[in-house]
Each structure stands twice: as structure tokens, then as C-alpha cells.
Amino acid sequence: MTDTLPLMLPTRDAGCDWCVLPAFLPLQGMGGLTVNAFLHKGREPVLVDTGLAALGDAFLDALQAEIDLADLRWIWLSHTDADHIGNLTRILQRAPRARVVTNFLGMGKMGLLGLDTGRVQLLEPGARLTLGDRELVPLRPPYYDAPETLGFLDTRSRTLFAADSFGALLPAPADSVTAIEASALRDGLVTWSAIDAPWLATSDRDALGRSLHALERLAPTTLLSGHLPVAEDGIAALTSVIFEAWCAAPSDPADPQAIEAVAKALEGSPEARLEV
Numbered sequence: 001m002t003d004t005l006p007l008m009l010p011t012r013d014a015g016c017d018w019c020v021l022p023a024f025l026p027l028q029g030m031g032g033l034t035v036n037a038f039l040h041k042g043r044e045p046v047l048v049d050t051g052l053a054a055l056g057d058a059f060l061d062a063l064q065a066e067i068d069l070a071d072l073r074w075i076w077l078s079h080t081d082a083d084h085i086g087n088l089t090r091i092l093q094r095a096p097r098a099r100v101v102t103n104f105l106g107m108g109k110m111g112l113l114g115l116d117t118g119r120v121q122l123l124e125p126g127a128r129l130t131l132g133d134r135e136l137v138p139l140r141p142p143y144y145d146a147p148e149t150l151g152f153l154d155t156r157s158r159t160l161f162a163a164d165s166f167g168a169l170l171p172a173p174a175d176s177v178t179a180i181e182a183s184a185l186r187d188g189l190v191t192w193s194a195i196d197a198p199w200l201a202t203s204d205r206d207a208l209g210r211s212l213h214a215l216e217r218l219a220p221t222t223l224l225s226g227h228l229p230v231a232e233d234g235i236a237a238l239t240s241v242i243f244e245a246w247c248a249a250p251s252d253p254a255d256p257q258a259i260e261a262v263a264k265a266l267e268g269s270p271e272a273r274l275e276v
Ligand SMILES: [Fe+2]
Pocket: 079, 081, 145, 146, 164
């Protein structure tokens, strides 16, 4: 194995009937990225995302060590990026009772990818997924990289799933957020947010700040992110980093692909005049 291949890590309990199926994807020169799926082992078991295709057998082994896939009822798709739907088809083949939870755009993108949409459970705006002893209330995280993104709050345990929000580049795999040195966590959060959601640089800072504070008011006990080890001490340490980076600091004018930057660079340039 080389250090550029993804690695499946040991399954870890995340509390309140949730467990995390973590992997680590090395990124040359940048450390690496956690890639998580999550399993809720309650009355109506839910798998949240389906891991990396490159880890197919290892992912399925880890998942089947936790649950008989014949019992799986729901597959909650955060969005249709490759790092979240990598093993969807294989799991659906082994989980005949499972239905895929997504929204209209998510279903459309599944169709464009050639995926089976026959077992989609469409989540209409305002709808919740009821699991018997709890509900998963859909929410749009503060930032994301695909418009169909669906996070949720588990009403029983107040576990929050934030999809790609709060992902961080890390120097090495970690069991939990508390195991990461503070400056490494801050740098990793800011760098990954700039890569994954470059629109943060031009977003409405007040609106983003309100969104972060609203998330804090939900008072989640545990944060599950697709790209961060489990955070079991709430979210304030994470939201404050994102607030400082994107809401409190002056905007960065240095992006050479910003439309304003391109327009300024072309001002007075004869090559840029439109021929009509
Ligand atoms: Fe994504």
C-alpha cells in the first residue's frame, strides 16, 4: 500500500445508537481527509452515506460487522458526491428493504449518474424522517458543496449531521476532535472550507454568521461531519473557527478567479474586446 490510498479505520461508537464508519484519504502534501459514513442501529436502522468506492470490500465488511443488511431500512444521502455514494449500488443489492432518502435534486442527480432511483424516498421540504423513537429533521448546513445537501438533527439524542460542513484537512487520522491539536484543527477547518466551499469568500458574512449562531442554538450534543472525526463536546469550538475565518475577518481580494479580479485584469486589454 502507498500513502496515497484511502484506508478504512476501525468502527467507532458515537453514542446514542450511532456509530461511525471512518476512512482516511491521504492527500499528497496536505495531510489527509477523514471520510465518514454513519450507522444508526435503532428500531429502523439508518445508514448515512455509503463511503468510498475504492474501499468497497473493506467498507462493506465494516458495515456488515455492525448490522445484517437485511435489516437496514434507510440510506440517508447527504448529497451525491463520489465520496458519499461510492458503495450505494452494492449496498442496495444487499439491503432489499432499504430506501434511499434524498430530495428532488438528489434524485435527479442519482438518475444522471445512472443510479437506480426506484427505491428513493423523496423528502419534501418540511418533511421529517420518522424512525419510531425519534425523527431526523432535515437541515441545510451552513456551507456545502452540492445544492441537494441534506444534513439533519436527531430529535432524541440531539446528534447533528452536518454533511460536508466542518470538514478539516488533518495531519493524521484521529479518533475524535478532542485528540486534534487546536491550531491543526483550526488550520485544517479553514483550509478545507476554502477548498470545498470557495463561495464562502463572497458570501454574505452576516447571513453566514446568523446560520452559525442558529446552529449553536440547536445545542447539538454530538456533531457528525462527513469529513471530521466525531465531535462529542458540542459545536462551539468549530463554529467559532468558521466565524472568525469567514465572518469576522476582512474578505480576501486575492482570488484570481473572482469575477471582479478577472474584470479588473482585463480592463483596457484590447484582446478582451468583444468582436460583433
Ligand atoms: Fe461534497
